[in-house]
Amino acid sequence: MQTLSIVLTCLICLPVARVCQGFNISQPQGQVEGVERSDVTLVCLVSSETPVGPVRWYKGAGSERRHFYSGFPKGGDKNDPRVTWTAEYMTVNYSITIRDLRVSDTGEYYCEKYTKADENKPYASGPGVTLTVRGVPIITGPASRVKVGNDLELTCEVNGVSDITVKWFKDEQEVTPEHRDTSWGGKSRRSVIRLTPKIQDIKSVVRCQELGLSALNPLEDKFHLKDAIAVLPGVPVIENPKLVLGDSVIMTCKLSGIYPRDINVTWTWDKTFKSSQSQHAEEHENGTFTVTSVLSFTVKEDMRGTQLTCQAGYEGLTPVSATVTLGVRGFIVSQPQGRVEALERSNVTLVCVMSSESPPGPVRWYKGNGSERTHFCSGAPKGGDKNDSRVTWTAEYMTVNYSITIRDLRVSDTGEYYCEKYRKKDENKTYASGPGVTLTVRGLPIITGPASRVKVGNDLELTCEVNGVSDSTVKWFKDEQEVTPEHRDTSGGRKINQKCHQTDTKDTGHQVCRLVSGVGTLRSEPSGGQISLEGHHCSFTWSASHREP
Known part of the structure; x- marks a missing residue:
């Protein structure tokens, strides 16, 4: 940046010669470049504290000259509220700082000295400083999202500078001229590029860069393509659970591989609109999402045969949808x-x-x-x-x-x-x-024997009684040997008798009644004996009595 130091000797003097001699105003910067929305200091130094009188700043010359800033504006003059004195105490330093620069601040600025004796006539004036404010590049995208695979147009506009170079970059790769269109409009540069985004561009960044007076300090704006593109799902998948009358159910609509995640989902019963109640999103490595929209309701009779539609889309783009017909079962x-x-x-x-x-x-x-x-x-x-x-x-x-x-x-x-x-x-x-x-x-078989002991050689009668079962088969076993039919007598009802016609001392052993039915076999013993369970069997050990004659 070139800096010019110019000292302008006072040519306009008051009658007192000693006041005019050697007084000068220095604006050493010559040219200053500022960036929109930043701050800048314009330097003004006077050679002496005398003569006494105000210092004022003016912008422009001739018919465009207007008051910009001073300690005590005169008449209808007003200070720009963004401007302050740079020094806390002004003696010879009357530099000013302009904050929040605008492109319209570009122009010539003059620092002028006035005397108290004549505040309407400049006593001395500086050579001026040229301020150029570079507008920050601003990228604007489409009004609504663009579906991947379609053309996307981006515009970069730079105000306040005419002799600049504008360049576009996508992920650090400069966009070639055939994809760039540059137009002029007064002191501004408007550049347009057209891209065809793909799914992987969800993570891409586009930059518009302008180089002003100094190529070492370029200004740029960034635009994330994810803010302008959309990836629509295929056909939504609706999970259609079994619907039971009176049941509270949850219907889900699954949208795979979409971007962005905030997709508009609506449900409709035939033609009646019902909004989605909640959404759950799962992000994938490529930046797309699988979004599940949830709708909960209580199943009613009039829903039988109703068509339920899930529709999803983004503003400005044609939505996708899927429809199911509801089948409602009665309560079971x-x-x-x-x-x-x-x-x-x-x-x-x-x-x-x-x-x-x-x-x-x-x-x-x-x-x-x-x-x-x-x-x-x-x-x-x-x-x-x-x-x-x-x-x-x-x-x-x-x-x-x-x-x-x-x-x-x-x-x-x-x-x-x-x-x-x-x-x-x-x-x-x-x-x-x-x-x-x-x-x-099924009742357990119960065997009952005689009231008193039986003499060996006499008949012995045992009774097996089974309650609660009518379609069962009853078998008797003596020492694991089934009793033959002639030794077994089955009476009506559920009481079965067995008579042993000739007892003997060898009859000491096991007398078992087994009940056979659909779930297995039961064994039981005479009442009064000790019951021991063997799976589904119950057995009884008894001894025949031997009495001497």
Whole structure:
């Protein structure tokens, strides 16, 4: 930067010769270059503190001359509010600092001395300083986003300078002239480039650089292409879950490989608009996103057959969409077991699963049908209903699983069990009922012997009684040898007798009654003996009595 130091000797003097002799004003900078929105100092030094009088700054010459700054503006003059004296105490230094420079500040600035005796006539004037304010390059992009693969136009405008060079760079690579268009307009330079962005340009930066009076201090503006381009998804993917009447469901619309993440998503029921309630975004390495839009609602009867559309897009671009037809199922109570067989004094679980948590309301278990129907178990029994004390809910927290466990089963527990759903707004009317489950409780075989000992050689009669089962097969075994038919007598009902016609001392051993049915074999012993469980078998050891004649 060239600096000119000019000293202008006072040519205009007052009558007092000693005041004029040697007085001068120095504006040594000659030319100053500033940058838009920055600060600059214009230097003015006077050779003496006398004569007494103000110092004023003016911009321009001739008809364009106007007051710019002074300590005490005269008449209608006003100070520019951005200007201050540079020195705290002005004696010979009347330099000024201009803040927040504008391109319009470009021009000639003159520092002038006045005397108190005649404040309307300059006593001395400096040679002036030329201030050139370089406008900061400003890049503007399109009004709306441009789809990748289409042309993108960027404009760089620089004001206040006519003899400058403008260059474009994309990721440090200069844009070649065939992609650059430069036009002039007064003291400004407007340059336009056209690019065809790709997906990888999400991370690209474009720079517009201007070189003013000094090529060593270029000014530039940056533009991130991610602010102007858009990557649209393919066809959205709508997850269509099973819809159950009264259920609260979440529908999702998945948009893969998009940019930017803030895409506009709307849902519509046929032609009724419904906005997306929330979105979740996952970023990929190339800068694109997979966005999942979520819509939650409660399934209603009138939604059956309704078309639900997910539409996504960016302002100014054609959106993409996908549509599904909703299928609504009724509320279902599932009791999948059908039939369950269990043993007396054991535990059993009866399964009941709801198709949905809603509508809110209790679930109750009933035993039997018609006039034999009785309340068996529920969370909060109503009226005079009572829960069977042996029954508990199987799950710790009931949402859709309302299975129950019955402990210490009795033969009398045999029967049909129904799991039923009720709504909170009408707890006296069944909302949905399961198909029921048939529970059959098999009683354990019980052997009873004679009231007193039997003499060897006399007949011995043992009775095996089984309760709760009608379609079973009963077999007798003596020392693991099945008793032949002639030694077995089966009576009606569920009591089976066996007679041993001739007892002997060798009869000491095991007498076993085995009950055979669908779930296995039961063995039992005479009453009064000690029961030992061997899997599903129960055995009894007895001794024949031998008495001397």
